[in-house]
Amino acid sequence: MQNGGKITSLEALKLFGCMRLSARILDLRNNGYHIYSRTIRDPKSGKRFSQYFMEARNGTI
Secondary structure (H helix, E strand, C coil): CCCCCEEEHHHHHHHHCCCCHHHHHHHHHHCCCCEEEEEEECCCCCCEEEEEEECCCCCCC
8 A cells, every 4th residue: 555556355355364454454544554545336236345545655645
């Protein structure tokens, strides 16, 4: 995320085996990281989920 990447809970599970991304995001926020989130709706299923991201080191979001 520090390089401008974004992640969802499903991606965190697939990539890192992390089943509680929101808890890890809270840990990072409590340690001073500025992490943003946005709600995304899947066009096929209509389900909503959060996508997390932070300002990249070069200053872009």
